[in-house]
Amino acid sequence: MQLMLRPPTSLLGADRAGCWGIPPGPSSAAATLSEGCWGRMEAEEERGWGPQAGTRPKMLPRSQLRLSPGEEQDGRETRLRVVLRVRPLTCTETRRGDRHVVRSLGNGTVHVSAARHDATFTFSAVFDAGASQEAVFEGSGMRQLVELAVEGFSCTVFAYGQTGSGKTYTLMGPLGQSDAPGLLGLMQRSFSFLLEQSRGTGLALSASYLEIYNEQVRDLLSAGPPRALPLRWSKTRGFYVENQLSVDFESLEAVVELLLQGSQRRRTSAHALNGHSSRSHAILTIRIHSRAPGISKQGSLCFVDLAGSERVKDTGSSGELSMEANNINRSLLALGHCISLLAKPRGKRTHIPYRDSKLTRLLARSLGGSGVTLMVACVSPSSHCLSETLSTLHYASRARRVTNRPVANRVPREKLLQTLEEEIQALQLENLSLRQQLSLPRSREVPGACPGWVGRYSPGGLHCPPVEGQLPAEGAPAWPSLYGLLRDFVVENEQLRQPQLPPDPSSGDIPTIPSRSHVPHRSIHIPLSHPTWPRHPNMMPTSAHRLPKLPPASSCPQCCTNAIVSQVGSVPLQSMAGCGGNLMAPLGPHILPVPNKGSASLPLPAQDNVTVPSCWLQKGKWSQGRSWCSLRQHTVPQDSQEATGTDGRVVPSAPPWPGPPEPRAAGPVPVLQWEEASEWLAEQI
Numbered sequence: 072m073q074l075m076l077r078p079p080t081s082l083l084g085a086d087r088a089g090c091w092g093i094p095p096g097p098s099s100a101a102a103t104l105s106e107g108c109w110g111r112m113e114a115e116e117e118r119g120w121g122p123q124a125g126t127r128p129k130m131l132p133r134s135q136l137r138l139s140p141g142e143e144q145d146g147r148e149t150r151l152r153v154v155l156r157v158r159p160l161t162c163t164e165t166r167r168g169d170r171h172v173v174r175s176l177g178n179g180t181v182h183v184s185a186a187r188h189d190a191t192f193t194f195s196a197v198f199d200a201g202a203s204q205e206a207v208f209e210g211s212g213m214r215q216l217v218e219l220a221v222e223g224f225s226c227t228v229f230a231y232g233q234t235g236s237g238k239t240y241t242l243m244g245p246l247g248q249s250d251a252p253g254l255l256g257l258m259q260r261s262f263s264f265l266l267e268q269s270r271g272t273g274l275a276l277s278a279s280y281l282e283i284y285n286e287q288v289r290d291l292l293s294a295g296p297p298r299a300l301p302l303r304w305s306k307t308r309g310f311y312v313e314n315q316l317s318v319d320f321e322s323l324e325a326v327v328e329l330l331l332q333g334s335q336r337r338r339t340s341a342h343a344l345n346g347h348s349s350r351s352h353a354i355l356t357i358r359i360h361s362r363a364p365g366i367s368k369q370g371s372l373c374f375v376d377l378a379g380s381e382r383v384k385d386t387g388s389s390g391e392l393s394m395e396a397n398n399i400n401r402s403l404l405a406l407g408h409c410i411s412l413l414a415k416p417r418g419k420r421t422h423i424p425y426r427d428s429k430l431t432r433l434l435a436r437s438l439g440g441s442g443v444t445l446m447v448a449c450v451s452p453s454s455h456c457l458s459e460t461l462s463t464l465h466y467a468s469r470a471r472r473v474t475n476r477p478v479a480n481r482v483p484r485e486k487l488l489q490t491l492e493e494e495i496q497a498l499q500l501e502n503l504s505l506r507q508q509l510s511l512p513r514s515r516e517v518p519g520a521c522p523g524w525v526g527r528y529s530p531g532g533l534h535c536p537p538v539e540g541q542l543p544a545e546g547a548p549a550w551p552s553l554y555g556l557l558r559d560f561v562v563e564n565e566q567l568r569q570p571q572l573p574p575d576p577s578s579g580d581i582p583t584i585p586s587r588s589h590v591p592h593r594s595i596h597i598p599l600s601h602p603t604w605p606r607h608p609n610m611m612p613t614s615a616h617r618l619p620k621l622p623p624a625s626s627c628p629q630c631c632t633n634a635i636v637s638q639v640g641s642v643p644l645q646s647m648a649g650c651g652g653n654l655m656a657p658l659g660p661h662i663l664p665v666p667n668k669g670s671a672s673l674p675l676p677a678q679d680n681v682t683v684p685s686c687w688l689q690k691g692k693w694s695q696g697r698s699w700c701s702l703r704q705h706t707v708p709q710d711s712q713e714a715t716g717t718d719g720r721v722v723p724s725a726p727p728w729p730g731p732p733e734p735r736a737a738g739p740v741p742v743l744q745w746e747e748a749s750e751w752l753a754e755q756i
């Protein structure tokens with residue numbers, strides 16, 4: 072699909088033609104943006120930057136939008152950017168003889184005039200009825216928002232306004248009219264720009280689409296009758312929807328098709344003010360995972376098409392329609408309440424009642440959180456809608472005072488790896504110092520073991536290049552090996568400290584143990600019952616060593632074939648968990664299982680969502696796509712769950728996963744979630 076971002080004049084004419092009355096006054100108000108990043112734009116708006124009537128939208132130089140890998144912008148207070156769009160009068164309004172009561176004065180200012188209501192409001196940009204879809208895309212700052220999402224920020228654009236004020240039109244344009252590219256909305260233009268950005272940069276893109284209908288969260292992409300999905304909260308992720316379907320895409324056609332499919336499933340009805348009124352809030356989220364080597368960022372771009380506020384007497388709703396309207400109004404009220412509280416200076420803010428509605432829970436990050444947010448307020452210029460218009464304008468003005476502290480999202484895996492590496496390094500240094508005190512050799516080199524391993528994890532050389540064939544390749548999951556190393560160092564540490572332990576046959580060299588008072592004591596938390604934890608009655612560390620949960624390596628049938636060799640550590644391993652006893656290494660180097668990239672046992676990012684390739688959405692592939700969910704369950708062999716080990720040998724044991732301490736039977740167990748692991752690790756270290 073070719074997206075023409077600058078529509079021919081004829082198409083713009085079509086946009087304005089027909090029933091739509093174009094008001095007199097300033098020509099197409101396209102905002103002129105300051106040059107700089109999002110934060111700078113806001114600062115300059117404060118100094119009077121805003122839309123200039125009649126000027127062409129100006130694109131920001133890309134170089135100025137790029138954030139450095141250090142993200143020096145992170146955490147800085149940034150205001151919500153609020154722009155206003157005034158739609159043209161509809162046929163009905165024109166026929167009725169409604170007057171224009173909303174006029175753009177330029178410079179981001181809009182004037183509302185009516186008998187007893189005369190008011191002026193200022194926004195970051197104002198688009199009057201003549202503004203094209205392109206002008207809104209360029210002038211609203213949407214392009215910058217996409218760029219920030221690519222940089223790892225959680226970006227949200229939400230359209231707010233009375234029913235029939237043009238929210239859906241602004242975000243999606245008239246859906247299904249692919250022959251009129253000039254009418255494409257912010258979404259399609261953003262997709263197109265995003266895909267342009269992703270070319271050759273290794274971005275992985277996926278989309279999810281849900282609606283909040285009558286306070287129920289429903290997946291718009293999953294097949295079958297809509298069913299409510301649970302909304303959960305976690306310390307690291309905040310509020311999130313569990314089991315939401317997420318679909319990978321690589322082309323504009325694919326994502327536009329998803330948008331179309333989802334929107335067709337969304338609840339809509341006709342009422343007096345809109346023949347195709349949305350009865351639910353819709354949230355389409357694009358997740359952007361940058362796979363560039365070095366820095367791994369995970370941004371998101373979220374489009375929120377709020378259902379319109381409505382006065383039941385105006386819309387003539389009754390029965391189901393009126394119940395929907397009540398739910399819509401209630402959630403918008405909760406949103407307004409949060410915005411009012413968030414508009415206060417940070418020091419004076421009280422508790423923000425995000426939990427009052429599903430909508431505010433899902434928007435928590437975008438409002439007062441760590442995201443970057445654009446609000447497009449939509450109004451009708453009609454005198455008939457005056458009070459609703461004023462209400463929207465007040466609402467939007469208040470939203471301008473809300474501030475966020477945007478923080479770019481790094482993939483948790485990165486943090487996890489970094490923390491593990493730091494722990495390993497610290498432990499290694501400590502063991503070295505213990506060995507010095509015991510007059511032992513500096514390290515227990517095992518003849519024939521790979522030198523690269525030690526090189527990489529020597530105190531000063533955590534990041535030395537790996538030796539080919541012995542370490543995980545670039546992009547391969549390194550952390551199972553890091554866990555193995557950490558465990559080895561912990562065991563060695565305990566051996567060096569505890570005289571009653573049997574000497575390590577591989578080194579045979581632990582003479583005396585210093586008293587604890589002589590050595591600095593470190594506490595590394597490792598779950599003793601972890602499958603890779605070597606069980607020995609005498610080897611139980613006195614400090615509660617606990618490692619973050621790991622998926623049982625046993626689940627990966629290939630892990631043995633992909634084993635890597637470690638020469639660090641010397642615990643007499645009878646067998647390694649998850650390798651069915653094949654990895655016995657009582658005297659030699661440890662063999663640590665490295666599951667294949669993408670194998671079922673590996674924790675994948677974003678596991679709360681079920682990700683399927685977009686092709687599965689095609690007819691006939693749904694069942695396959697859905698059943699993929701169940702791949703997240705895998706089997707742990709019985710032997711890896713037993714913990715005997717009274718003979719001084721290390722025997723694998725079943726790990727009690729945090730939660731209810733039920734003994735787990737052999738069979739499917741849940742795969743570790745990255746979020747859980749990193750969360751727990753963060754808590755423990």
Ligand SMILES: Nc1ncnc2c1ncn2[C@@H]1O[C@H](COP(=O)(O)OP(=O)(O)OP(=O)(O)O)[C@@H](O)[C@H]1O
Nearest residue numbers: 158159234235236237238239240345348349378379
């Ligand atoms: N800027 C515009 N130019 C031309 N037509 C518009 C514009 N804005 C809205 N419309 C038309 O107005 C009608 C109502 O718009 P839309 O459905 O987008 O409103 P809405 O705010 O999403 O309403 P609801 O909240 O009820 O879903 C549609 O027919 C749409 O095509």
